[in-house]
Amino acid sequence: MSHRLYYGRNSERQKAPGAMSTPRRHVPFGRRGMLTRRKHGTQVPKRFVTTYHWKSGQRVRILALEPYFGGSHRAFLEGWSQAGRHEWTILSLPAYKWKWRMRHAAVTFAGQVQERLARGATWDLLFCSDMLNLAEFLGLAPPAVQELPSVVYFHENQLTYPVRVESERDYQFAMTNMTSALAARAVWFNSAFHRDAFLHALEAFLSRMPDYQPFDAVAGIRAKSQVFPPGVPGFAPRGPRRAGPLRILWAARWEHDKNPEEFFAALGLLKERQVPFRISVIGEQFREVPEIFAHARRYLADHIDRWGYQQDRTDYEATLLEADVFVSTATHEFFGLSAVEATLAGAYPLVPRRLAYPEVFDCHEGKAAQEFFYAAGARGLADRLADLAGRTESNDSLHHAARPIRDRLTRFEWPNRAPILDEALEQRRA
Structure with a gap:
């Protein structure tokens, strides 16, 4: 058996004017942002990616939403979707202006998902990163998607992500992280250190608020939190060391x-x-x-x-x-x-x-x-x-x-x- 890996139309590699490129991870790219998989001498465009074989186990059709498709976020989805056995539909946006991505991605993805549903797409599970306002997306999404079990993966969070001056921190993004975690069926962190740091910071943040402090939200998030580290590609054995310091x-x-x-x-x-x-x-x-x-x-x-x-x-x-x-x-x-x-x-x-x-x-x-x-x-x-x-x-x-x-x-x-x-x-x- 096999499955196809689909990418959304906004997942093409883009670079904002004057910005540095995000790292290329795991998947080789040909010219003009095409994912290159040669079959009978042809190049397959990124939106119609090659077929992968999957191993025994229960097949899951996953809708993955990534507002910031670059760096570790990109490496994670590309690595897992290629090494795993399930069917992925990855809708993504270029890794540019992260604050704007967190603001608008829910609206943008809700429209894209509606278009795909109209063409007959179906999924079993919703997967997203911490960059998506999941609660907002579920409020905008069609009922067929609202009812899907959802998993939010925390690569980082906006409560403990370092800023040079604390007064520059926008706590609205921290609240987005909290409401996304509350809206998800499961909350995954890349390390136990990250999980503990986030939950501790969230409790401290809420304690500074004037009233209606939802401390039970912290307990609810903790109860459904799990640690799932990401994967990395393997390396061939290195050859003899070159002379030198x-x-x-x-x-x-x-x-x-x-x-x-x-x-x-x-x-x-x-x-x-x-x-x-x-x-x-x-x-x-x-x-x-x-x-x-x-x-x-x-x-x-x-x-x-x-x-x-x-x-x-x-x-x-x-x-x-x-x-x-x-x-x-x-x-x-x-x-x-x-x-x-x-x-x-x-x-x-x-x-x-x-x-x-x-x-x-x-x-x-x-x-x-x-x-x-x-x-x-x-x-x-x-x-x-x-x-x-x-x-x-x-x-x-x-x-x-x-x-x-x-x-x-x-x-x-x-x-x-x-x-x-x-x-x-x-x-x-x-």
Whole structure:
């Protein structure tokens, strides 16, 4: 048996004027935004995607609504829909102006769904991300869709997402997250850390309101919350290491919540100590980039291998496969896709002992925690990097040293994750 994966007409890859592109994840694109699957020498347009085979199990027809089809949101839907066994209809909007997407997506999708129903489409389950105002959408949607069991997946949330100045936070978006969670039959989070942080912040937020504080809403959301981490693509075994100094990779978004100041301060200390190293600084960029990146590019010019967002997935994977060590300095992270991918590609992870990292890497104490977590601060990071640089010079294989943690992370590869997610949806459909 087989199923088809359908995309909505608004899911074509688009880039807003002056904006950086969102990462290409998992699915190769041909010219003019077409999803390329060659069959008998033809290119299949993105709206009529190739047929995939599905394994045994109960078939579920899923209507997926994604207002912000970029980055981890896009990678998640594309990876799961290709690795899983169910039938997906994905309606999406370009990853641009997220606030506007959260405002209008419910209205836009309600119209698109009505058009598809008129053409005979039917579904068993509704799936959306935290970027959709689900309660609003259900109020606008036709009865056939209102009655579907619904799952909302939280990649992030607007209560704990970092802002430079707290007064800039728009709590209406936080309320949208809350009402979406209340409207859904099930609420999924990408990590237990994320779930706990959101529910704690929601309770604290409501406690500051003047009256009619719906604390029972928090209990209701908690009762139907579950943790379902995303999947990642697998990597072929890396070849022999090229000669040279320690190759350091930083692959986070170029924003303040990823704490680039600490990373570059640590590299500055390495340079002062005359420790040999090379760096690749990649990751998604937006219109406003912290000034530290321009300064670091000048100061560390003699150490740079790659700099800037890797537009092509092949280049991104090549960068991961070249790295000896992956570094995160994040102060905000609900899962850490790039950390997981880099480690599976063979890099030695060096991350802070906070956020979702202990949960994702499944090491809270003991030798593994000592190996792969560093003491907070630029000096603690620099000390660990200097040690790893010395081990590289003495031909101590960091790739081999990271194998235990790499083996733990194989649970996130799509062939392992998709069946778990598929079964969870089957249970929701029942």
